[in-house]
Amino acid sequence: MSTSFDLLPSFDELLYHTAQSLDGFNEDFDPQTRSADERFGDFQANGVLPFAKKAGKNPRELAQILIDALPPSENWTVDLAGPGFINFTLTPKFLLEWISEHGSDSAISNSAHSESPKKVVLDYSSPNTAKQMHVGHIRSTIIGESIARILAFQGNEIIRDNHLGDWGTQFGILLLAIKEQKISLDDLGDDPIAQLEDLYRQGNARIKEDEVALAKARQELVQLQDGDPENLQLWEKIRDISMSSFLKIYELLDVKFDHSLGESFYRDQVDEVYQGLSKHKICQEDDGALVVFHPEHKRFAKQPFIIRKSDGASNYATTDLATLTYRQKEWQAEQIIYVTDGRQRDHFEQLFLTAQKWFDADKKTLPTLSHVWFGTILGDDNKAIKTRDGQPIKLIDLLEEAIRRAADMVKQKNKDLPEEEVQRRAKVIGLGAVKYADLSQDRTLDYVFSWDKMLAMQGNTAPYLQYAVARISSIFRKVERSTEDSFTHARPPESDAERKLSRKLLFFPLALKQATRELKPHFLCTYLYELATEFSSFYNQEKVMIDDVKAKDLRLLLCASTQSVLKTGLNLLGIDTLEEM
RNA sequence: GCUCCUGUAGUUCAAUGGAUAGAACAUUGGUCUCCGGAACCGAAGAUCUGGGUUCGACUCCCAGCGGGAGCGCCA
Incomplete structure (x- = not known):
């Protein structure tokens, strides 16, 4: 017999349909099924309470009437509790069936496919060229990559686009400094990006005090945007230097983009934006700039969305509008997800409102637009880490330190391991720790950067999850079986530990769904950690290598399924696993 | 000034309006002839304040207090 991957909707439908045939109910009844506290059962429906209240019934x-009307089942038992909760408890036999059917790698990925896959553009990472990525830049890259994987896992077609900030004000400052100091970009030493960043920092400090320099820097930018050959050549070189420093980081993080179409790519498309918005009278001139107001909005009726500066130059808003239309026209994007810092919420809200009006006027369908924002990483002073004046920790340094610390631990536990293997494992463990540290909390919260937090390897961390995976591999090596075997002799779970681990396994679809619905990977982290905890507890209580074939097969099945879910889940977070660690 | 976000154990975090608010770190007591101790079992410890809505509130609404952000030519 076949069971469904995600059981929650099955119970929800069962209750709803049963209720429709009963006197006291009608189509407004929502069963409100959810996973239950294990003290009460496996699934719980609370919807009778509010419904009865509204209908003036007990x-x-x-x-009780609803429960009595449910068709009998061998798969679960049901009972009534408290003021009107309906609790379902799955039978051991059914738990075994579900795990046998849905617990393997291939079954999990097949089962998770969406019925209505979409074409989704994911805009994430998006660093500014000419500057280094520092620890504050880790969030967009890691969160974006995880969301990309989560959506792709469910069958959606994902286009990963790194929307580089490569056409902005920083170039005016930088070009001025390069020319004045007669710097050769071919001769910047071992760490060219650091040199560029220094130049930028100095230049930025200077234009704050020197108005003449500020005007010159602006002029350099205008010349660049007008296509001045010398500036363009320098700009290209800067872009190349930046990209190679980014690529080093992306390689470590295992992030690959389909496109890196930066703002500069859209430089010839900004006129279409001005014309399109002007034609439909969506924008207006104000103080020499071209701006959009939204009279129906309480704030944006007065707070302008500037799409062309008074000096005629384009800005972030202009290129974002051009980018949006490009993605819709060229890629037929059905959804566009922007992963950026929360401080840009106003910008995106204005962008979305403006795009909606423009598309409506042109009678085009606007893709679903989502701003997936995250909190800021703060320094010890509780202020955002920023490049302009201070010297924040470089992202590459964080990643390398993570690998170094992990390598120390690997060596300590495996004395005679070849250096190459130490490094391979250290990468998986160290980078996993960093990624998990960021992904495991709600993305909307700010946090203060801390080495200890980013590099922790005990407790609720990636290494703890990876450790569970490695232990399971170890068991299968010892029994000389494969996790891909079928465990046909398995009996249903009996003991407390067996049962708890089994029920945890079948909540994976719920965690995945929640992470997807809210585009928040931390729901997945929480689930995986709970699963690993449940496994560790099981592992401690129930020996797997025993003579009883039925119990042994069940326990092997539980181990194999746990590993499949952990590996799959970690992969969705962008975190790798090891056979041994 | 206007708008938005935020306030949970000592610390860092969880909790689709549901039953006794979960963890981790730190503190502390155990487990060590155990398939991997990056582990397991236990103890202690928390919803900013005051109202309101609700059968039921960390969650929703109002007010206050604390922290942070955005608000015309940065991205």
Whole structure:
């Protein structure tokens, strides 16, 4: 027999349909099924309470009527509790069936496919060229990559686009400094990006005080945007230097983009934006700039969205509008997800409102637009880490330190391991720790950067999850079996530990769904950690290598399924696993 | 000034309006002839304040207090 991957909708539908044939109910009834606290059962429906209240009926009596009308099943038992909760408890036999059917790698990925896959553009990472990525830049890259994987896993077509900030004000400052100091970009030493960043920092400090320099820097930018050959050549070189420093980081993080179409790519498309918005009278001139107001909005009725500066130059808003239309026209994007810092919320809200009006006027369908924003990484002073004046920790340094610390641990636990293997494992463990540290908390919260937090390897961390995976591999090596075997002799789970681990396994679809619905990977982290904890507890209580074939097969099955879910889940977070660590 | 976000154990974080608010770190007591101790089992410890809505509130609404962000030519 076949069971469904995600059981929650099955219970929800069962309750809804049963209720429709009963006197006291109608189509407004929502069963509100959810996973239950293990003290009460596996799934719980609370919907009778509010429904009964509204209908002026006794909730317990109404719930009892519904329970009595449910068709009998060998898969679960049901009972009524408290003021009117309906609790379902799955039978051991059914748990075993579900795990046998859905617990393997291939079954998990097949089962997770969406019925209505979409074409989604994911805009993430998006660093500014000419500057280094520092620890504050880690979030967009890691969160974006995880969301890309989560959506792709469910069958959506994902286009990963790194929207580089490569056409902005920083170039005016930088070009001025390069020319004045007669610097050769071919001769910047071992760490060219650091040299460029120094130049930028100095230049930025200077234009704050020197108005003449500020005007010159602006002029350099205008010349660049007008296509001045010398500036363009320098700009290209800067871009190349930046890209090679980014690529080093992306390689470590295992992030690959389909496109890196920066703002500069859209430089010839900004006129279309001005014309399109002007034609439909969506924008207006104000103080010499071209701006958009949204009279229906309480704030944006007065707070302008500037799409062309008074000096005629384009800005972030202009290129974002051009980018949006390009993605819709060239890629037929059905959804566009922007992963950026929360401080840009106003910008995106204005962008989305403006795009909606423009598309409506042109009678085009606007893709679903989502701003997936995250909190800021703060320094010890509780202020955002920023490049302009201070010297924040470089992202590459964080990643390398993580690998170094992990390598120390690997060596300590495996004395005679070849250096190459130490490094391979250290990468998986160290980078996993960093990624998990960021992904495991709600993305909307700010946090203060801390080495200890980013590099922790005990407790609720990636290495703990990786450790569970490695232990399971170890068991299978010892029994000389494969996790891909079928465990046909398995009996249903009996003991407390077996049962708890089993029920945890079948909540994976719920965690995945929640992470997807809210585009928040931390729901997945929480689930995986709970699963690993449940496994460790099981592992401690129930020996796997035993003579009883039925119990042994069940326990092997539980181990194999746990590993499949952990590996799959970690992969969705962009975190790799090891056979041994 | 206007708008938005935020306030949970000592610390860092969880909790689709549901039953006794979960963890981790730190503190502390155990487990060590155990398939990997990056582990397991236990103890202690928390919802900023005051109202309101609700059968039920960390969650929703109002007010206050604290922290942070955005608000015309940065991205």
